[in-house]
Amino acid sequence: MFTKVLIANRGEIAVRIIRACRELGITSVAVYSDADRRALHVRLADEAVHIGPALAGESYLAGQKLIEAALAANAQAIHPGYGFLSENADFARDVQKAGLVFIGPSPDAMEAMGDKGQARSRMLAAGVPVVPGYQGLDDDSALERAAVQVGFPLLIKAVAGGGGKGMRVVRQPEELLEAAAAARREALHAFSDGRLIIERYIPHARHIEFQVLADQHGHIVHCFERECSLQRRHQKIVEETPSPYLTDALRAQMGMAAVAAARTVGYTNAGTVEFIVDPRTGDFYFLEMNTRLQVEHPVTEMTVGLDLVQWQLRIAAGETLSFNQADLTQRGHAIECRLYAEDPANNFLPATGPLLTFAEPSGPGVRLDSGYTSGDAVTIHYDPLIAKLIVWGEDRPAAMRRMSAALRETVLLGVTHNGQFLQDVLADSQFAAGDFYTTWVEERFGGWLPPNCGLPPEVLIAAALSQPLAVPVNSSEPDPYSPWRAANRYRLGQ
Amino acid sequence: MHFRYQSGQQLSDITLERAGDGYQAVIDGQTYAVEVIDQQPGILSLRISGRPMTFYWAQDGSRKWISQGGCTYWLDPPAQRGSHPAGEVDGSTAVCSPMPAQVRAVQVASGDLVERGQVLMLLEAMKMEIQIKAPTAGTVKKLLAEAGQTVDRDQTLIEIGE
Numbered sequence: 001m002f003t004k005v006l007i008a009n010r011g012e013i014a015v016r017i018i019r020a021c022r023e024l025g026i027t028s029v030a031v032y033s034d035a036d037r038r039a040l041h042v043r044l045a046d047e048a049v050h051i052g053p054a055l056a057g058e059s060y061l062a063g064q065k066l067i068e069a070a071l072a073a074n075a076q077a078i079h080p081g082y083g084f085l086s087e088n089a090d091f092a093r094d095v096q097k098a099g100l101v102f103i104g105p106s107p108d109a110m111e112a113m114g115d116k117g118q119a120r121s122r123m124l125a126a127g128v129p130v131v132p133g134y135q136g137l138d139d140d141s142a143l144e145r146a147a148v149q150v151g152f153p154l155l156i157k158a159v160a161g162g163g164g165k166g167m168r169v170v171r172q173p174e175e176l177l178e179a180a181a182a183a184r185r186e187a188l189h190a191f192s193d194g195r196l197i198i199e200r201y202i203p204h205a206r207h208i209e210f211q212v213l214a215d216q217h218g219h220i221v222h223c224f225e226r227e228c229s230l231q232r233r234h235q236k237i238v239e240e241t242p243s244p245y246l247t248d249a250l251r252a253q254m255g256m257a258a259v260a261a262a263r264t265v266g267y268t269n270a271g272t273v274e275f276i277v278d279p280r281t282g283d284f285y286f287l288e289m290n291t292r293l294q295v296e297h298p299v300t301e302m303t304v305g306l307d308l309v310q311w312q313l314r315i316a317a318g319e320t321l322s323f324n325q326a327d328l329t330q331r332g333h334a335i336e337c338r339l340y341a342e343d344p345a346n347n348f349l350p351a352t353g354p355l356l357t358f359a360e361p362s363g364p365g366v367r368l369d370s371g372y373t374s375g376d377a378v379t380i381h382y383d384p385l386i387a388k389l390i391v392w393g394e395d396r397p398a399a400m401r402r403m404s405a406a407l408r409e410t411v412l413l414g415v416t417h418n419g420q421f422l423q424d425v426l427a428d429s430q431f432a433a434g435d436f437y438t439t440w441v442e443e444r445f446g447g448w449l450p451p452n453c454g455l456p457p458e459v460l461i462a463a464a465l466s467q468p469l470a471v472p473v474n475s476s477e478p479d480p481y482s483p484w485r486a487a488n489r490y491r492l493g494q
Numbered sequence: 495m496h497f498r499y500q501s502g503q504q505l506s507d508i509t510l511e512r513a514g515d516g517y518q519a520v521i522d523g524q525t526y527a528v529e530v531i532d533q534q535p536g537i538l539s540l541r542i543s544g545r546p547m548t549f550y551w552a553q554d555g556s557r558k559w560i561s562q563g564g565c566t567y568w569l570d571p572p573a574q575r576g577s578h579p580a581g582e583v584d585g586s587t588a589v590c591s592p593m594p595a596q597v598r599a600v601q602v603a604s605g606d607l608v609e610r611g612q613v614l615m616l617l618e619a620m621k622m623e624i625q626i627k628a629p630t631a632g633t634v635k636k637l638l639a640e641a642g643q644t645v646d647r648d649q650t651l652i653e654i655g656e
Contacts, residue, residue: 186599347625348622350593356559357550380593381620383622413552419564420566451565454501455569457508457522457524458542459562460506460519461542463497465528466549
């Protein structure tokens with residue numbers, strides 16, 4: 001086992017990895033930019049190295065600086081977390097060339113799955129069902145011919161893409177070339193690679209992904225699925241397992257396909273195979289593979305009883321999986337809600353601000369993975385994820401009730417967040433029925449406003465009795481028990 | 495004592511007077527009996543008309559944040575400006591950036607007729623896509639930012655005329 005690992009990330013995932021290291025007796029080395037000097041992950045780690053200014057390109061994305069920091073600290077391995085450099089094969093190679101272990105799959109496996117066109121071809125060759133589509137020459141005339149084969153509506157996607165960038169739905173043949181041009185521009189800008197593929201567009205599709213774990217001795221298992229259809233503009237907001245849609249038979253088939261997909265590229269460590277399911281037919285198709293740990297990994301951990309991050313470290317250290325597929329089962333139901341610093345009532349504009357108060361929920365089956373505590377601040381420099389709230393319940397209704405209660409118990413003051421929006425999604429009857437698809441949130445909650453648009457009387461009363469901030473109309477106050485006299489004595493607030 | 499707060503566009507008034515061991519609050523002509531059960535830094539427990547309630551609160555400059563029963567509110571002193579007003583100069587409406595961001599795409603051209611709510615530009619900040627929408631219908635008079643450009647909070651991006 002490693003004695004020291006450098007975590008090339010920040011926020012809640014860095015905290016998560018530091019915890020796993022601590023539990024395995026591994027010394028953790030955190031890295032931080034100027035903006036993260038007092039961040040939680042820095043406070044929790046055993047050692048911390050400053051790696052640059054707030055701009056990600058000069059800190060968390062600066063591969064050379066990260067490798068130098070690991071070498072200087074005498075770390076043996078680097079854990080890349082998710083996002084940043086976690087799916088960057090060049091970085092993985094550089095890490096290995098420096099004599100360090102990259103905690104994740106091999107650079108070759110990463111590249112095989114990173115190129116969507118290549119991934120599709122390899123899956124087809126391996127007998128894994130793929131969304132009907134086309135990859136190859138992508139000049140205008142080739143795309144036009146391909147579009148006739150694939151049929152409309154179709155989806156134009158960037159080969160190097162992700163997060164919905166470089167993606168366009170095309171419903172009519174006349175729109176094809178313009179959409180392709182726009183997708184190409186976006187892809188070139190976001191990924192420096194303007195190549196495109198075409199896929200059939202499946203309306204009301206469900207996004208169901210399978211967790212895989214593979215050691216370096218040829219053993220590959222899947223750890224069941226995660227239902228990730230609750231998205232807003234390609235950002236997941238609620239994830240759960242088991243999927244309310246899958247039957248046991250479909251689950252078994254998809255699980256086998258996920259393992260086959262991983263095996264085809266010689267995958268090792270943790271990864272996730274994403275599928276699109278057509279609810280009209282029950283057909284499932286390989287979409288892509290994420291060659292890293294996912295944000296929503298906790299729901300798998302809570303139902304399967306595995307510590308995925310610890311297994312990442314153990315696999316990278318050469319250990320063999322201590323279980324096979326038949327040993328794995330799921331128990332109960334887990335749901336995760338992502339608490340974002342954003343304003344759902346204002347077109348989900350991302351928000352920044354201090355976390356003046358952050359009272360975390362707790363209790364049986366309640367887990368909060370957070371990168372922040374009270375006193376920290378959400379800044380413009382990084383993504384707006386504040387924390388992940390995960391609950392486990394004996395069945396789906398129990399998990400839903402527990403999540404609603406936990407959301408209501410969460411207190412976050414100082415920065416606008418989506419807590420109330422999440423409560424409304426959870427309370428929705430279609431959510432309860434498990435009846436949703438990838439565009440459902442946008443369709444059902446477009447124009448959402450918080451339920452209490454005014455100030456309830458009790459809130460006004462509390463405001464007046466905490467520290468008065470409005471200028472009183474009668475400024476002279478002889479009452480010795482007056483709250484604003486008392487305020488100074490009690491030093492309320494700051 | 496009179497207090498006035500602003501929340502969003504709404505102004506609220508409350509009168510608070512001592513009454514025995516507690517207080518009496520009057521809001522919109524309704525009277526409420528209030529007792530303070532407990533007071534800790536940032537946490538206030540009250541009994542309002544017989545009902546016990548706990549409030550978390552925090553002050554950020556002149557803004558007060560309050561959480562009760564899973565709902566979050568913020569209150570400002572009265573006559574606080576809205577966060578992102580669209581300014582009006584010479585009959586044109588200036589559409590501004592709500593935060594420091596990068597322009598990802600410009601969806602309209604000078605001279606285009608736009609509808610209220612139409613997406614004019616796509617910005618990116620904090621790894622999220624921000625849609626800049628037209629606050630009113632009109633014609634695009636000036637495009638003051640282009641794809642790839644970095645913009646500041648409140649920087650004018652587009653001017654819309656009649």
